[in-house]
Amino acid sequence: MTNSKLTARNVDVFYGQKKAINNVSIEIDNGIVTAFIGPSGCGKSTFLRSLNRMNDTIADARVTGEILLDGEDIYAAAMDPVALRARVGMVFQKPNPFPKSIYENIAYGPRIHGLAPAKADLDGIIESSLTKAGLWDEVKDRLNEPGTALSGGQQQRLCIARAIAVSPEVILMDEPCSALDPIATARIEELIDELKESFAIVIVTHSMQQAARVSQRTAFFHLGNLVEYGDTSQIFTTPREEKTKDYITGRYG
């Protein structure tokens, strides 16, 4: 019955003594885009990072509760965080290609994860990842040029191609369009819509218009709490909670 890819149960996240996420439980489904919205500082990015253990890289961050990927506890001792982050990939706010060629940006992941034993396999992964990210036609004749020489929107699509290259199951996107102009933003939004067929996608966004455009389900966070979670159309037309209503009508945030 359930199509749940990620399940969080009673998750708290602390930075030192400070609790940034309070008792969040949520199911994130396959085949759709889930948006996290809420005012600045409400914990959207913190919670997103707990879904692939990116918080492990922050010295005083601590996660309690349970997060399951296909029923498997991602915080279990047996879970390798590097392998986990290939399964649950991430795209950041600012495009961050490696200072290497377009080709090498994408080749890195498949190489370290042993996905491409021969050069032909790697070439195939590079082409298919760039194609899925909607960038192949623009870069196929310049794969040896630096990734950093691309436009901002192209760099972000390169970062999406890099995430796709290791065949993830989930892609987490933390405000992936905030550094992009409206045309590049529209291109990424179209891409997100196509990618949801193959991956569960979670996007943090400050833009309610963007959440309404790209997502099928929306989670509204406030002061570290998950206030309301439901179908995007319901959240934006008939929110159950007063706080959600205040936020979506622009009363605060």
Ligand SMILES: Nc1ncnc2c1ncn2[C@@H]1O[C@H](COP(=O)(O)OP(=O)(O)OP(=O)(O)O)[C@@H](O)[C@H]1O
């Ligand atoms: N590395 C950190 N160390 C200590 N506190 C942090 C750290 N990162 C975030 N916080 C705090 O945790 C809370 C949640 O921050 P977070 O960045 O997750 O919110 P957000 O909703 O994503 O905000 P924004 O929309 O502004 O990006 C805030 O009070 C923030 O100051």
